[in-house]
Amino acid sequence: MRLLExxxxxxTFPTADGVVRAVRGVSFGVDAGQTLGIVGESxxxxxxxxxxxLGLSRGGTVSGSALFAGEDLLRMTEHELRTVRGARxxxxxxxxxxxxxxxxKIGWQITEGIRAHTDLSRHAAQQRTVELLGMVGIPQPGxxxxxxxxxxxxxxxxxxxxxxxxxxxxxxxIADEPTTALDTTVxxxxxxxxxxxxxxxxxxxxxxxxxLGVIAQTADDVLVMYxxxxxxxxxxxxLFYRSHHPYTLGLLASVPSAVGTGRLQPIPGQPPSPxxxxxxxxxxxxxxxxxxxxxxxxxxxxxxSDGSGHQSACWLPTGALGTTPAAHAARQFSAHRHGPVTA
Amino acid sequence: MxxxxxxxxxxxxxxxxxxRHGPRVRAxxxxxxxxxxxxxxxxxxxxxxxxxxxxxxxxxLYELTSGTVAFAGRDISRLSRHQLAPxxxxxxxxxxxxxxxxxxxxxxxxxxxxxxxxxxxxxxxDRQRRVQDLMKLVGLNPEHYNRYPAEFSGGQRQRIGVAxxxxxxxxxxxxxxxxxxxDVSIQAQVINLLADLQDDLGLAYLFIxxxxxxxxxxSDRVAVMYLGQIVETAPARQxxxxxxxxxxxxxxxxxxxxxxxxxxxxxxxxLTGDVxxxxxxxxxCRFHPRCPKAQQRCTVxxxxxxxxxxxxxxxxxxxxxxxxxxDELVPR
Numbered sequence: 145m146r147l148l149e150x151x152x153x154x155x156t157f158p159t160a161d162g163v164v165r166a167v168r169g170v171s172f173g174v175d176a177g178q179t180l181g182i183v184g185e186s187x188x189x190x191x192x193x194x195x196x197x198l199g200l201s202r203g204g205t206v207s208g209s210a211l212f213a214g215e216d217l218l219r220m221t222e223h224e225l226r227t228v229r230g231a232r233x234x235x236x237x238x239x240x241x242x243x244x245x246x247x248x249k250i251g252w253q254i255t256e257g258i259r260a261h262t263d264l265s266r267h268a269a270q271q272r273t274v275e276l277l278g279m280v281g282i283p284q285p286g287x288x289x290x291x292x293x294x295x296x297x298x299x300x301x302x303x304x305x306x307x308x309x310x311x312x313x314x315x316x317x318i319a320d321e322p323t324t325a326l327d328t329t330v331x332x333x334x335x336x337x338x339x340x341x342x343x344x345x346x347x348x349x350x351x352x353x354x355x356l357g358v359i360a361q362t363a364d365d366v367l368v369m370y371x372x373x374x375x376x377x378x379x380x381x382x383l384f385y386r387s388h389h390p391y392t393l394g395l396l397a398s399v400p401s402a403v404g405t406g407r408l409q410p411i412p413g414q415p416p417s418p419x420x421x422x423x424x425x426x427x428x429x430x431x432x433x434x435x436x437x438x439x440x441x442x443x444x445x446x447x448x449s450d451g452s453g454h455q456s457a458c459w460l461p462t463g464a465l466g467t468t469p470a471a472h473a474a475r476q477f478s479a480h481r482h483g484p485v486t487a
Numbered sequence: 488m489x490x491x492x493x494x495x496x497x498x499x500x501x502x503x504x505x506x507r508h509g510p511r512v513r514a515x516x517x518x519x520x521x522x523x524x525x526x527x528x529x530x531x532x533x534x535x536x537x538x539x540x541x542x543x544x545x546x547x548l549y550e551l552t553s554g555t556v557a558f559a560g561r562d563i564s565r566l567s568r569h570q571l572a573p574x575x576x577x578x579x580x581x582x583x584x585x586x587x588x589x590x591x592x593x594x595x596x597x598x599x600x601x602x603x604x605x606x607x608x609x610x611x612x613d614r615q616r617r618v619q620d621l622m623k624l625v626g627l628n629p630e631h632y633n634r635y636p637a638e639f640s641g642g643q644r645q646r647i648g649v650a651x652x653x654x655x656x657x658x659x660x661x662x663x664x665x666x667x668x669x670d671v672s673i674q675a676q677v678i679n680l681l682a683d684l685q686d687d688l689g690l691a692y693l694f695i696x697x698x699x700x701x702x703x704x705x706s707d708r709v710a711v712m713y714l715g716q717i718v719e720t721a722p723a724r725q726x727x728x729x730x731x732x733x734x735x736x737x738x739x740x741x742x743x744x745x746x747x748x749x750x751x752x753x754x755x756x757x758l759t760g761d762v763x764x765x766x767x768x769x770x771x772c773r774f775h776p777r778c779p780k781a782q783q784r785c786t787v788x789x790x791x792x793x794x795x796x797x798x799x800x801x802x803x804x805x806x807x808x809x810x811x812x813x814d815e816l817v818p819r
Binding site for chain 1: 671674679737740
């Protein structure tokens, strides 16, 4: 049994303009010690899907199931959920400045979470906090617990958020764009930290990002979302080198670091509005490979090859896309490799 | 690419007062840079390194504290607002935020038509026709002439900004993070649009971005900034393959690559600590507190930006101990 098994998750929000179908029948799972990367563009439903697991998509109508250690997160009462959220499943958000309370000391904010979930004394919780801040690489943690969020830099604040997420030794950490607001050198530090802590603590990690570079570096399995659905899911190398869905291919052909020196091949048009999705496959109006049936029948997510876990929601036969840009660039790269491995 | 210089900045300095009569922050500290006709110069650096401030100094949106900027052979650094007007026809800017840089209460046609109105180039039907030609050129539907910015997506708004910038057929466009706010598939559309316009109109770009792979993709030459100074500049290919400044090497090694095999082979050079405050920069080489190669000399003497290989005046490095190979920094 997997640590987390999400099945047919759907979330809709009623709005004045119509029903927003943010997440439509999404299934995924993650095991202890594994990293699942969820990638997609703005409005693809990737954040809503993750927030819903912790009961954080207020106002939405939710269906499906999310079994976590045998219990369904989506059926829990608010009271039951409070014992899970933050303690057994923790979250790290994109913007540490707006997720930390500006008027409370860092130490207090972490200690409070620990004391809400455990019987530790104030003193013991404080000690644990200092230990956590040290673990995420904050210098002089004993002194910094008395500082306020504005006294930390962006990278240090993200470390505080990670310390807070790890405070109760969660089994799953969901990181929603954890490095998007950070500079390149700091991003590398934070990704390295998450990876190291995951190895040491054996937790499962779900990284939500729009950055295929972050995915290539961190994920074991990848979920590509488009218009609220899973377009493709596969182990990391299969996804990059043997993409089956034209949307995945389109994303890769749009990223300079995947393409190498060739001209970028952007996906034409824009993602559809979640209120007025096109009939059939939601990607068909932008797809270079569309066929007649794509405009009328929405393809199901089905296995691409046996046993590998590679699935795609596309009517194309296996291998139709040929060599992916990443595979091409990798070959180009190893053919005349000189100098360091860089962007 | 022709070799004549279009824009030349010499020793540009820009100070900001934190409070009135308070301490001053030197955001740009003695930067010299050139852009030739028809070329793209990439400017990379992290938050607060002064790259946007430099862009605004070069376009005279900010007054320089000292230094000079020459555009098409003419010193523009002391020109009055009135004298600048004709220069601005040839030098335009595209901004990062496609939401903040377009007036939400004005129709797209009149936003793009502004340059024609301001410079008295065209009016009436002639202006409308030229605006619609521009809209077509940047991939917008000319029939949307009377719509408001809110009716367009982020990528389309950036196209509006591009149309406005190219209206008067400038020689140089300073692009400040032009694609950072866009989704990847849309980002690629705008990058290709900028490349096509460069081919068709012979534009030069100063392309500012924190995204190293985007800069590599578009640039002929690249300059790397750290704490208000340029630490290294070289032809793009050379800079990415053989960085000589330890900061450049660390920055390049830290950038994520959307390719699992290359990502696995990578040995990132992890820098310790954060970028220091420009209000109180370190003495000597500004990078020395974070530099894995720093020695005594680096703490007292600031290195000059000079060629480190005899005879190669295109690759300049501000480092006392430039790298021969990136492997010097990779932990064993």
